[in-house]
Amino acid sequence: MTPAAEAMSAADEASRGLGVELLEHGEGAAVLRMTVTPAMVNGHGITHGGYVFLLADSACACNSHGPVTVAAGADITFVAPAYEGDVLVARAEERTRHGRSGLYDVTVLRGDEVIADFRGRSTRGTTPKESG
Secondary structure, three states, X not given: OOHHHHHHHHHOHHHHXXXXXXXXXXXXXXXXXXXXXXXXXXXXXXXXXXXXXXHHHHHOHHHHHOOOEEEEEEEEEEOOOOOOXXXXXXXXXXXEEEOOEEEEEEEEEEOOEEEEEEXXXXXXXXXXXXXX
């Protein structure tokens, strides 16, 4: 695991508070896991898409290279529903980096079944806490 990934994971209270676990991380890649809890299920009896998005966004491997990097945008396509008790795994891959920007693909799976496809765009910069 890269030192930047370790530091980011250790400071990520939002993901850790929801039970998101960092399984693997390297330069431009990450694998995270989350079990769907009763609190994550919406009125339709399926996992709220916001939690699936959070898992994919947390897996985005843009911070593996060292400088502080934040999301510039993201798109997600929900392919299949997830349910309470499902174990979801997000696999992130860096597609390209150029200058301050990067593109990342994340696939969210339940076993071998694709639940969602996510494309994230990142930019290097500072967080509000660092700049002020």
